[in-house]
Amino acid sequence: MGGTFGIAKGGEYCPSIAGLAGFIKCMAKETSQTQSRLIDLDLSDSLQTIATHLVSELFSNHTTIEVAYTGDDRFTQVPVATPIDHSYVKNDFNLNNKDVILVTGGGRGVTAEVVREMAKEFPSHYVLLGRSSIDLDEVKDLKLDCEDKEIKSYLIQAFKKSGRKFTPKDIDARASKVRGALDVHKQLNYLKENGHSASYHSLDVTDLDKCQKVLNDVKQKFGAVTGLIHGAGVLYDKLITDKTQDQFQRVVSVKIDGFFSLLDLLKGEKLKFIGLFSSVAGKFGNVGQSDYAASNEMLNHLARGLEKHFAGCRMISYNWGPFDGGMVTPQLARMFKSQGIGLIPPTIGAQLFVEELAYGPHTTNEIIVGAGNLELGGNSIDSTKPNLKFTKTVKVDEDTYLKDHCLLQNPVLPMAMVMEYILEAANYFAPDLHLVKLSDLRVFKGASFDTNSLDFNFIVTLEDRLENGVLLAVDIFDENNKFKQYGAKVLLATEKPCLNIPSLPEKIDYKEFDESMSDVYENYLFHGKSLQCIKSISGFSEIGIGAILETSNPSDLIKNAKGTWISDPVILDGMAQMGLVWLGKTQGCIGIPQGFDEYYQVKPFEGNLVKCMIHVNKLDTKAFKAELDTWFFDQDSNLIAYGKGWKAIFNESFNSYTTKAKKANK
Ligand SMILES: NC(=O)c1ccc[n+]([C@@H]2O[C@H](COP(=O)([O-])OP(=O)(O)OC[C@H]3O[C@@H](n4cnc5c(N)ncnc54)[C@H](OP(=O)(O)O)[C@@H]3O)[C@@H](O)[C@H]2O)c1
Numbered sequence: 001m002g003g004t005f006g007i008a009k010g011g012e013y014c015p016s017i018a019g020l021a022g023f024i025k026c027m028a029k030e031t032s033q034t035q036s037r038l039i040d041l042d043l044s045d046s047l048q049t050i051a052t053h054l055v056s057e058l059f060s061n062h063t064t065i066e067v068a069y070t071g072d073d074r075f076t077q078v079p080v081a082t083p084i085d086h087s088y089v090k091n092d093f094n095l096n097n098k099d100v101i102l103v104t105g106g107g108r109g110v111t112a113e114v115v116r117e118m119a120k121e122f123p124s125h126y127v128l129l130g131r132s133s134i135d136l137d138e139v140k141d142l143k144l145d146c147e148d149k150e151i152k153s154y155l156i157q158a159f160k161k162s163g164r165k166f167t168p169k170d171i172d173a174r175a176s177k178v179r180g181a182l183d184v185h186k187q188l189n190y191l192k193e194n195g196h197s198a199s200y201h202s203l204d205v206t207d208l209d210k211c212q213k214v215l216n217d218v219k220q221k222f223g224a225v226t227g228l229i230h231g232a233g234v235l236y237d238k239l240i241t242d243k244t245q246d247q248f249q250r251v252v253s254v255k256i257d258g259f260f261s262l263l264d265l266l267k268g269e270k271l272k273f274i275g276l277f278s279s280v281a282g283k284f285g286n287v288g289q290s291d292y293a294a295s296n297e298m299l300n301h302l303a304r305g306l307e308k309h310f311a312g313c314r315m316i317s318y319n320w321g322p323f324d325g326g327m328v329t330p331q332l333a334r335m336f337k338s339q340g341i342g343l344i345p346p347t348i349g350a351q352l353f354v355e356e357l358a359y360g361p362h363t364t365n366e367i368i369v370g371a372g373n374l375e376l377g378g379n380s381i382d383s384t385k386p387n388l389k390f391t392k393t394v395k396v397d398e399d400t401y402l403k404d405h406c407l408l409q410n411p412v413l414p415m416a417m418v419m420e421y422i423l424e425a426a427n428y429f430a431p432d433l434h435l436v437k438l439s440d441l442r443v444f445k446g447a448s449f450d451t452n453s454l455d456f457n458f459i460v461t462l463e464d465r466l467e468n469g470v471l472l473a474v475d476i477f478d479e480n481n482k483f484k485q486y487g488a489k490v491l492l493a494t495e496k497p498c499l500n501i502p503s504l505p506e507k508i509d510y511k512e513f514d515e516s517m518s519d520v521y522e523n524y525l526f527h528g529k530s531l532q533c534i535k536s537i538s539g540f541s542e543i544g545i546g547a548i549l550e551t552s553n554p555s556d557l558i559k560n561a562k563g564t565w566i567s568d569p570v571i572l573d574g575m576a577q578m579g580l581v582w583l584g585k586t587q588g589c590i591g592i593p594q595g596f597d598e599y600y601q602v603k604p605f606e607g608n609l610v611k612c613m614i615h616v617n618k619l620d621t622k623a624f625k626a627e628l629d630t631w632f633f634d635q636d637s638n639l640i641a642y643g644k645g646w647k648a649i650f651n652e653s654f655n656s657y658t659t660k661a662k663k664a665n666k
Contacts, residue, residue: 003042003070005077006301013305015298019252021066022297025285028065030239030428033563035061040068065285079283079368084355093272093314093357095227097197099124100218102225102266104205104232104258107132108183109326110346111231111277115187117350118229119196121358125222126198128187129214129232132180133202142178144186151175151182172480205232205258208265215265224269230259230299231277235327237288242393248291255295259302273314273357276303280321283368287428288390303365314362321370323349329481342371388429388460391479392421395453401557401570402449404528407592407657413447413454414531415593416572418486421458422474423566426490429460429472433492435566436469436499441488441596445478455479469493488596499600501642504613504631510539510546524584525577526657530557533574535609537581545582546613549574551605567641568605571612575630578614579648583626589652591626597645605641607634617645624650 002012021038028036037057041050053069068075095101101118105111106128115126142154152175159166184200191198199222203210218225232254236247259276281289282296296319303317322328324343333343344352352369360367394413396402402411423438447454457477464471469492476486515523521532530552538546552570554561580590611633618627630643655661 001040001068003040003045003068004075005040005066005068006305008070013301015256015301015305018301019256019294019298022282022285022293022295023290025065025283026281026287026290026293027240027285029285029287029431030241030290031431036065038066040066042070045069045071082364084352084359093122093227095122095124095272097123097125098223099226099272100127100222100224101125101227101229102127102129102215102218102262103229104129104262105277106130106229106231107187107200108180109231110320110323110349111229111326112183112187113325113346113350114229114231114275114353115198116190116194116196117347117354119191119194119198121354123196124227126191126196127214127218127222127225128184128198128200129203129205129211130180130184130200131202131204132177132184134181134184134188134200136178136181138178139181139185142182144182144189146182148175148179151178205261206253208261211261212265225266226269226271227273227275228262228266228271229275229277230255230262232258233277233292233295233327235289235292236391237292237389238391238393239288240290242391243291251291252295252298256298259299263306271310271313274303274306274310274316275353275357276300276315276317278317278319278366280319280368280370283319287388300366307365314357314360315365316356316360317366318353318356319366319368320344320349321368344369344371388425388458390425390428390458392456392458393453394447394449394456396449397452398559399557400559401528401530404530404532405526405573406528407448407526408662411449413449414569414573414576415441415443415446415486415596416567416569416576418443418476419488419572419596419599420565420567420569421456421476422486422488422490425458425460425474426472426492427566429462430470430492433469433494434496435601436491436493436497438599439489439491439597441486441599443486443594445483445485446592447485456485457481463489466493468495499602499642501600501602501639502629505615508539508544508546508613508615509541510544511541513537513540513545520581522658522660524581524590524658526659526662527573527577531570531573531577533570534577534581537578538611540582540585542586542616544613544615545578546611547574547578549610549612551608551610565605567599567601568610571605571610571632572643575612575614575632575643575646576648578612579626579628579646582614582616582628583648583650584655587621587626587650589650590654590658591624591648591650592654594647594649595645596643596647599641599643601641602639605632609635610640611635611637626650 001014001017006012024036024038039057064076101124103111103115103126106115107130119126152171155171155174188200201214203214234251234254236251276299278296278299282293282300285293300317303315307315322343323346324333325346356367396411405412405414459475461473462470463473472490474488474490475484477484517534533550535548535550538548549571551568554563554565576593584590613631615629617629626648628646632641634640
């Protein structure tokens with residue numbers, strides 16, 4: 001972009017590279033082992049100069065991701081606090097009742113609130129665009145502001161009455177359409193009741209033909225469009241590694257293709273202003289939002305680069321922080337609040353939108369709007385970070401170990417893999433910090449795969465800020481965010497601390513174990529090849545069990561996986577397997593894991609073999625509960641990890657899960 005992010009005069013206008021900047025800022029937050037930089041260069045500089053800059057960036061460990069070089073000058077972007085100065089002369093758009101303002105997304109969400117405020121200030125005609133269809137039968141029977149659960153119970157009754165078969169997914173899909181229709185009716189009613197002029201058209205902004213047809217109709221009925229607000233947007237938050245091309249495309253397409261379609265159709269019109277809805281996710285990056293950040297950074301860049309093509313048009317891109325509404329669900333809002341992250345009240349955001357348009361200087365094309373402290377760059381734990389949320393997809397045909405972990409017919413996600421995911425999520429939140437311990441791991445509802453893939457919604461919340469670290473809560477919800485499936489706390493610190501770990505009780509009197517490993521996997525376990533990591537059982541007694549386990553790599557379990565584990569889910573599952581063998585031998589029945597009180601990892605699971613020693617610290621034969629403590633050692637007897645209070649319930653009925661029982665039942 002010419003070595004000045006395309007900002008300086010003569011800077012190059014290149015939205016796709018700006019999009020890459022948004023993407024890379026997210027990638028940097030998702031990959032802890034890779035240093036990421038976007039380096040904007042002035043290609044008229046000598047190759048020698050350029051090479052020197054590239055090498056110095058490659059070997060520097062600063063946290064700024066986006067840098068630019070022109071000659072020997074190095075630039076970064078720093079937001080500057082600039083409150084609106086009402087003493088400025090108000091921008092004279094002369095917006096009156098002859099003006100026609102096109103608003104994508106103006107029927108619902110936070111853009112709808114902006115339309116209400118705009119209509120108060122400027123008495124023009126507002127053309128609202130959105131995908132929601134408003135001609136739905138259900139609308140006449142429901143109150144416009146009824147709750148989602150009322151919509152669902154209405155739909156369940158209606159489906160039952162019609163005798164049609166339906167699934168919860170059918171209800172959710174229809175309820176979301178009905179919600180859309182009710183929201184748009186509410187917006188139109190409000191505008192009408194307050195004497196404002198507005199019309200609504202149901203269309204997808206990426207559909208050029210439909211947009212053209214609507215714009216032709218609008219021109220005929222109300223006159224040429226003179227202002228544009230592009231507020232349409234969708235989210236499919238997922239890690240880069242889990243995003244499909246289609247999901248990525250859909251997020252980018254609404255913001256970018258939608259905007260380009262409209263610009264194309266409005267070519268030749270005298271536009272007085274263009275207001276774009278962008279996001280702080282593009283400015284600072286956010287885990288799971290690489291597509292969203294890329295498209296918002298493109299919008300920011302377009303706001304700067306397009307001005308010369310629309311002479312006299314005020315172009316402004318609003319980088320919003322989180323709102324108390326719209327895409328921010330009540331659940332997310334509660335968490336942002338609990339973190340002290342300010343949420344923009346939609347009415348205040350709407351006033352700021354209008355104020356910036358009315359009083360902001362024409363030279364400003366990009367603003368950042370947030371309530372309270374937004375992250376202004378860097379990964380320091382002193383900066384206030386929003387919560388992190390992302391979706392992870394687990395697929396049976398890619399996560400191949402799942403086929404080796406079936407309780408009855410269906411694959412079940414191993415608790416050990418959940419632990420690894422939780423540690424990874426904590427690492428995304430604060431990649432610079434060291435793991436001290438994972439605690440209070442609880443399984444609320446295990447995940448069983450009756451389809452090829454399941455989505456898990458992760459929410460990482462900052463529970464406490466400590467003198468030299470942070471305590472995070474990592475919660476994993478089902479794909480509809482209806483129930484929590486797993487939850488744990490993770491303590492991270494700036495320095496790897498000296499841990500006070502109890503030593504292995506000497507009284508464990510291991511006796512020789514008398515069964516072969518193939519019998520063990522047949523009689524007490526159900527695990528397939530990729531998870532069969534117990535190489536030998538070195539000893540066994542009434543109060544414990546010891547074994548040699550084989551370590552694994554991500555590529556052994558997941559197709560196309562790269563990198564290394566934080567823990568080693570196969571070793572941790574091996575520990576669980578040892579627990580089941582111990583229960584099977586001593587109680588005559590195996591168990592299923594329920595949680596883990598504390599897990600400390602002193603160093604990575606390196607080397608091929610690990611010695612694992614288990615001590616039974618509680619056994620309640622009336623409540624059928626057991627609790628085990630575990631020590632993991634390398635081949636030189638150095639401690640690798642320690643787990644306290646691994647919990648399982650046991651019951652004779654669980655014996656039906658064993659390979660032996662499954663074979664007998666065939
Ligand atoms: N809420 C926040 O915290 C926040 C923060 C930063 C930036 N923003 C930005 O603010 C804008 C509005 O967000 P919101 O929170 O109000 O989200 P929202 O409640 O999900 O609303 C999104 C709006 O976009 C419309 N839309 C989506 N896809 C469309 C398409 N293909 N064609 C036409 N219309 C489409 C939706 O209408 P239909 O459902 O009827 O299609 C709806 O009006 C977005 O651009 C978002 O990126 C929001």
